[in-house]
Amino acid sequence: MLRFNQNGQISNPQVEKGLTSPPENFKHYKIKNLKMLKNFILKSVLVSLLFIRSVFSFADEGMWLPIYADVISGNMQKLGCKLKPEDIYNINHSSLKDAIVQVGDFCSGEIVSDKGLLFTNHHCGFDAIAGLSTPEKNHLVDGFWATTLNDELPAQGLTVSILVHMQDVTKRVNEAEDQELEKAVIAGEAEEDGKFTAGVFSMFEGAEHYLMVYRVFRDIRLVGTPPEVVGKFGGDTDNWMWPRHTCDFSVFRIYAGKDNEPADYSSENVPYKPAHFLPVSLKGMKEGDFTMTFGYPGQTDRFLASPAIEQHINSNYPSYVKILEARLAVMKTEMDADQKTNLAMAADYASLANSWKYFKGVVEGAGSTGFINTKQEQEKAFTQWVEQDETRKKEYGNILTEFDALYESTTEIKKLEKYINVAAFAPAFTGYGFQFYSLRELLSKKEDTAPLVEQIQAATGEQFKEYLAATDKKMLAMALKLMHDDLPATQQLNIFNSKTFLKLKDKPGKNVYDQYAELIGTKSIFFSDKKARAFLSKPSLKKLDADEGMKYILSVVELYQMSNMELYLFEMQNESLQKNYIKAQREMYPEKFFYPDANSCMRLSYGQVKPYTTRDKEFKTFYTHHYQILEKEKPGDPEFDVPKKLHDLLVGKDFGQYSKNDTLNICLISGNDITGGNSGSPLIDGEGNLVGIAFDGNWESMISDLYYDPNYARTISVDIRYVLFMIDKFGGCKRLIDELVIKS
Numbered sequence: 154m155l156r157f158n159q160n161g162q163i164s165n166p167q168v169e170k171g172l173t174s175p176p177e178n179f180k181h182y183k184i185k186n187l188k189m190l191k192n193f194i195l196k197s198v199l200v201s202l203l204f205i206r207s208v209f210s211f212a213d214e215g216m217w218l219p220i221y222a223d224v225i226s227g228n229m230q231k232l233g234c235k236l237k238p239e240d241i242y243n244i245n246h247s248s249l250k251d252a253i254v255q256v257g258d259f260c261s262g263e264i265v266s267d268k269g270l271l272f273t274n275h276h277c278g279f280d281a282i283a284g285l286s287t288p289e290k291n292h293l294v295d296g297f298w299a300t301t302l303n304d305e306l307p308a309q310g311l312t313v314s315i316l317v318h319m320q321d322v323t324k325r326v327n328e329a330e331d332q333e334l335e336k337a338v339i340a341g342e343a344e345e346d347g348k349f350t351a352g353v354f355s356m357f358e359g360a361e362h363y364l365m366v367y368r369v370f371r372d373i374r375l376v377g378t379p380p381e382v383v384g385k386f387g388g389d390t391d392n393w394m395w396p397r398h399t400c401d402f403s404v405f406r407i408y409a410g411k412d413n414e415p416a417d418y419s420s421e422n423v424p425y426k427p428a429h430f431l432p433v434s435l436k437g438m439k440e441g442d443f444t445m446t447f448g449y450p451g452q453t454d455r456f457l458a459s460p461a462i463e464q465h466i467n468s469n470y471p472s473y474v475k476i477l478e479a480r481l482a483v484m485k486t487e488m489d490a491d492q493k494t495n496l497a498m499a500a501d502y503a504s505l506a507n508s509w510k511y512f513k514g515v516v517e518g519a520g521s522t523g524f525i526n527t528k529q530e531q532e533k534a535f536t537q538w539v540e541q542d543e544t545r546k547k548e549y550g551n552i553l554t555e556f557d558a559l560y561e562s563t564t565e566i567k568k569l570e571k572y573i574n575v576a577a578f579a580p581a582f583t584g585y586g587f588q589f590y591s592l593r594e595l596l597s598k599k600e601d602t603a604p605l606v607e608q609i610q611a612a613t614g615e616q617f618k619e620y621l622a623a624t625d626k627k628m629l630a631m632a633l634k635l636m637h638d639d640l641p642a643t644q645q646l647n648i649f650n651s652k653t654f655l656k657l658k659d660k661p662g663k664n665v666y667d668q669y670a671e672l673i674g675t676k677s678i679f680f681s682d683k684k685a686r687a688f689l690s691k692p693s694l695k696k697l698d699a700d701e702g703m704k705y706i707l708s709v710v711e712l713y714q715m716s717n718m719e720l721y722l723f724e725m726q727n728e729s730l731q732k733n734y735i736k737a738q739r740e741m742y743p744e745k746f747f748y749p750d751a752n753s754c755m756r757l758s759y760g761q762v763k764p765y766t767t768r769d770k771e772f773k774t775f776y777t778h779h780y781q782i783l784e785k786e787k788p789g790d791p792e793f794d795v796p797k798k799l800h801d802l803l804v805g806k807d808f809g810q811y812s813k814n815d816t817l818n819i820c821l822i823s824g825n826d827i828t829g830g831n832s833g834s835p836l837i838d839g840e841g842n843l844v845g846i847a848f849d850g851n852w853e854s855m856i857s858d859l860y861y862d863p864n865y866a867r868t869i870s871v872d873i874r875y876v877l878f879m880i881d882k883f884g885g886c887k888r889l890i891d892e893l894v895i896k897s
């Protein structure tokens with residue numbers, strides 16, 4: 154699902170430039186306001202981490218750069234892969250990688266026909282589907298199937314990136330005096346005057362660098378989607394759970410100009426002709442069969458030392474859980490009350506709910522799995538290795554104790570950081586208001602404001618197009634209360650000392666935060682198109698300083714600035730320690746081939762179809778079946794309702810070519826190593842056929858971003874036969890089936 158880019162220097166346009174995500178694993182999470190905050194004031198440096206394990210130790214573990222397919226090929230073949238490395242990645246002729254795409258900057262997908270037909274997850278298409286829906290024509294609720302090419306709906310703003318090639322540029326970058334500059338130069342050269350989009354990704358904490366060159370397609374159209382209740386069957390209850398019965402797919406098509414190159418939307422555009430597309434196999438999978446996933450995993454932090462993990466588990470993640478819970482509660486009430494609000498917020502809600510459950514799951518997982526102890530055991534072995542040698546002692550002897558001290562001393566400030574980013578900036582007006590922060594700077598220096606005013610005027614239309622002021626006031630009340638109640642006296646917003654706030658008293662049904670938010674919302678120019686425009690026609694510093702919304706933003710910025718230096722120092726120290734720690738680990742296991750932590754570039758993972766036994770000794774089989782949907786069915790329930798047509802098809806066992814007996818396979822699990830961003834990745838068999846679409850991990854895999862456990866971590870995919878059944882039998886969209894190359 155959604156996740157952040159962590160290097161912040163990738164020039165893929167969908168990866169928000171300059172966005173430095175919080176160093177913790179804050180993927181799956183879309184915070185527009187965080188981006189504003191970062192762009193305006195935060196200059197912290199990010200930490201990219203890695204995880205180290207022998208390629209030979211666990212077959213299913215690892216997110217491999219496809220250019221190293223030759224290194225892992227022997228292992229893959231042992232597990233049943235028939236593809237040669239050059240079938241997987243090749244720049245001289247077409248290969249598997251040409252069929253794998255990045256959807257937006259948050260998901261993966263696969264091309265399945267010579268006309269640019271694309272499969273991804275329903276939850277990846279969710280935003281686009283909601284955006285194309287209205288209360289009258291609600292594709293989210295009813296599903297959508299384009300009867301002809303002409304009925305396919307342009308999904309504005311959605312892009313699809315296809316990797317042209319990747320290249321190791323480590324030497325050139327590392328020899329450069331200014332590495333960041335060199336990376337930009339390399340990417341710039343590779344873009345060939347705008348033909349491509351390129352970026353240099355750093356791995357192993359900057360020890361290695363890889364150039365990635367993409368074609369970024371901008372005309373993407375919605376072709377088909379099941380109703381939400383099918384595409385998200387089980388809803389948030391089943392999210393991150395196995396067994397699963399979700400048909401989590403949606404279908405798009407990539408359109409190109411007549412020259413087959415990316416182009417802006419035009420009715421003249423034609424379906425993209427890919428260099429390769431995946432054939433589909435209806436054969437089904439057995440236990441132990443080879444599986445490969447191929448996509449764009451966002452971020453893993455598998456090489457954190459235990460003090461960092463403890464801080465996450467004991468403080469950072471619980472803060473996220475608490476704040477997200479409060480945000481979701483506000484959103485839910487508003488969404489339930491109004492259909493339009495529901496559509497406007499549905500995608501954000503889904504994304505936040507997913508993050509909320511994720512952080513909760515990691516915290517619980519840490520308690521039940523004891524993986525921190527395992528980490529500590531590994532650290533003991535590390536210490537012993539260091540102790541064996543004087544040079545090692547000098548170079549690496551203090552790493553772990555320094556990690557300890559660093560994390561111990563930064564717990565409070567890291568908590569504040571979360572509250573600022575996730576609570577204080579939750580109200581949507583803050584992103585808009587930040588532009589006035591810059592304006593205020595110009596006004597106070599008496600500099601020319603005209604260009605910025607013009608820019609803000611242009612942004613004003615966009616801001617108020619679908620702005621939900623009443624909801625935003627509730628969000629603000631929530632933020633104020635959390636900031637006030639959960640932070641110590643030294644970390645309070647200065648507006649809590651203002652006369653305006655101190656005058657307020659709790660009233661029945663309206664506490665002081667509700668009242669304060671109401672007051673800010675009623676008075677501030679940031680909540681009203683008319684007021685904002687009136688101000689912009691004659692900007693004045695005095696008026697801006699008197700504005701209640703501006704006061705809120707200023708007080709948050711002040712709090713941030715107070716913490717800024719400490720956070721910056723933390724990042725610096727952490728980065729340098731981590732860099733050294735990684736270097737030491739690679740020295741400790743010289744015979745091993747390392748794979749870098751996920752960082753939003755193309756990776757493949759290989760494994761096998763595999764059941765598992767939970768820690769409570771419950772055996773979990775690897776396939777789910779259609780009759781379980783009927784067992785789970787709860788008519789009228791938003792999560793477990795089954796549309797009548799589907800119910801009838803399942804009861805009547807009308808499975809067509811998608812089942813050879815009277816059972817339809819629904820979802821399956823395999824040991825592939827994936828994370829957020831991989832959503833929509835193809836599950837590929839040993840011959841390069843599409844057999845499923847990966848959409849989630851099991852509960853036990855939630856801790857995988859920090860620690861991969863091959864006994865428990867599983868990728869959940871929807872079986873391709875259920876997908877095709879849905880397109881064909883449920884959606885009646887036979888023309889899509891005819892486009893595929895099907896092996897039965």
Ligand code: ARG
Pocket residue numbers: 154181276385387388389391392393503507828829830832848849850
């Ligand atoms: N947990 C999945 C991920 O993080 C997203 C699943 C979406 N489905 C849902 N019911 N929320 O990639």
